[in-house]
Amino acid sequence: MFSSKIKFSFEHSRRLKVAVVGCGGQMFRNILPTFQYAPVELVAVADVVAERAEAYARQFGAAETYTSLEALLGSADVDAVLLATGYDQDGRPRYPEQARLVMESGRHVWIEKPPASSVAEIEELHRISTATGKQVGIGLMKMFSTSVTKVAEILAQPEFGAPTTLYLRDPEKLPPEDQRQDLDAMHWFLDHIVHPASVLQRLMGPVRRLYTEEGPDGEPIFTMKFANGAAGVLHMPWGMSGTSPMERLEVVGQGANVVVENNTRITYYRPGHRGVGEYEYGRIPDFTSPLADAPLHWEMDCYSGQPYNLNLFVQGYAQEIIYFATQLLHDKSIEIGGLEDAWHVMHIYEACAKGSNQVVELPTLFQPDRRSGAA
Numbered sequence: 111m112f113s114s115k116i117k118f119s120f121e122h123s124r125r126l127k128v129a130v131v132g133c134g135g136q137m138f139r140n141i142l143p144t145f146q147y148a149p150v151e152l153v154a155v156a157d158v159v160a161e162r163a164e165a166y167a168r169q170f171g172a173a174e175t176y177t178s179l180e181a182l183l184g185s186a187d188v189d190a191v192l193l194a195t196g197y198d199q200d201g202r203p204r205y206p207e208q209a210r211l212v213m214e215s216g217r218h219v220w221i222e223k224p225p226a227s228s229v230a231e232i233e234e235l236h237r238i239s240t241a242t243g244k245q246v247g248i249g250l251m252k253m254f255s256t257s258v259t260k261v262a263e264i265l266a267q268p269e270f271g272a273p274t275t276l277y278l279r280d281p282e283k284l285p286p287e288d289q290r291q292d293l294d295a296m297h298w299f300l301d302h303i304v305h306p307a308s309v310l311q312r313l314m315g316p317v318r319r320l321y322t323e324e325g326p327d328g329e330p331i332f333t334m335k336f337a338n339g340a341a342g343v344l345h346m347p348w349g350m351s352g353t354s355p356m357e358r359l360e361v362v363g364q365g366a367n368v369v370v371e372n373n374t375r376i377t378y379y380r381p382g383h384r385g386v387g388e389y390e391y392g393r394i395p396d397f398t399s400p401l402a403d404a405p406l407h408w409e410m411d412c413y414s415g416q417p418y419n420l421n422l423f424v425q426g427y428a429q430e431i432i433y434f435a436t437q438l439l440h441d442k443s444i445e446i447g448g449l450e451d452a453w454h455v456m457h458i459y460e461a462c463a464k465g466s467n468q469v470v471e472l473p474t475l476f477q478p479d480r481r482s483g484a485a
Contacts, residue, residue: 122149126435129188132195133157133166142170144428154186183215190218201293206231213244220247223304229456236478247434250308250447254426257370271364276342279358280306283328283348290463307458316474322466337474375409450476
């Protein structure tokens, strides 16, 4: 999706006029720096702390500052608003209500993750988006990361065959069962589960069935069945060392598999076998394979002054903002990282929040106009 060379922001003939709301660390580190590469023009910045909004405006070149979303919407001439405003005092993401205000003001909106605390809130956002004709992009940056994008490309190759199994490791901890309906207790799990859940959604599509087991300190293992017939495991080993690689992903097809280590090393094991010619056990002297069947391997070089070595591109932050702006400039729908993906991601969260040692059925058809049961 993003393999061709990029343009710098000033090189684009058309740019989306945007404002940002919420001057925290996420906006400073991972969102505003992507504007160097996206077809956007930063017009305004808002934060409840005026001095912080002014500092961000100076740093990133915005002409206007505001101390509330409402004031910005009443004055700023922008096409879209990007929100990174976090949680309220009850542990509930602020985005559903703020996104409503943005869309009803006639602007498109992009919201950081997690987009909501429930499926119902995503369904309400979809209703408002349909009524206003304004689109919602969501910060599911893992869906746009270099590694996940390449894996999606590999899975689409006929030689890979249909995906059969998936394993994903990404550490997190589940609160005790009696606290899983408490948003404050579930804060960190909600904040994090959107990452692996969005990877599952991008690569495999909707989860149809989910079962939870957990270790003695709340380290969950989720086994799942996907709507496409494949099976998967999400392993969240909270007890692992902080010096260990965080992620490992493997998808197995029919005679092929692809492995991603630490989101930076990709190995595609193409169909084939060791040795040359017909395979026969006990008679193959060469542990290599023909070059045409050899595995393919990619990793960061950590040397070149290329964007691909930047966290912004490795993690997918730049790609998600480039995609959001480009789709809007060309009057196209948000197909990746939009409300449909968020709807499925939040269904996974709600299933995880149920008790352990039970099977949870999830809906697989996107039906946001009614509170749906399992499909």
